[in-house]
Amino acid sequence: EAAVTQSPRNKVAVTGGKVTLSCNQTNNHNNMYWYRQDTGHGLRLIHYSYGAGSTEKGDIPDGYKASRPSQENFSLILELATPSQTSVYFCASGQDSPNERLFFGHGTKLSVL
């Protein structure tokens, strides 16, 4: 079973602070994704990546940056955190095929005060 690990599991940040959420996958998947989950919205795609060095904007990229320094690691960066970014964030990975499934991490609960 593919393994996707997120850290931290919980994070409390202050408004205006910088937050980095990390994701690691050990299955050599080319594609990685960051979603946020909010009541009434389901999961929404923030950023994704097709491989090391690449990042692409998803459906709601404003206020977020992403970094893919290696095949295994994909980070989501909030340079200036705001309370509206309080959410649960999920990282996922998948093989480079349009019909393949995604494998998700357990999520990071972020609270911005």
Added chain:
Amino acid sequence: TQTVSQSDAHVTVFEGDSVELRCNYSYGGSIYLSWYIQHHGRGLQFLLKYYSGNPVVQGVNGFEAEFSKSDSSFHLRKASVHWSDSAVYFCAVRSGYNKLTFGKGTVLLVSP
């Protein structure tokens, strides 16, 4: 562009009942539809997918889904639910190469 709609925010059934969770999609290209389950406090886990062939697809734990082009639907069904099936269920549609768009989810509560 493809979108997905899950019309039921909550569904409550008794253990042993059958259940159908509804998903409707908008067609904008080649079809790829899937269902995921999320237990409380966990990440999403894949249940099943459809992209061609037999419109009825089987998944894990007795779940199945049926693709209908005429109804633009991909409803998830289970003949006899167990309390452990209580979870949030998400329908997803491919919205670009290797990109998935998820519905808002349906909370399934199975009462003993």
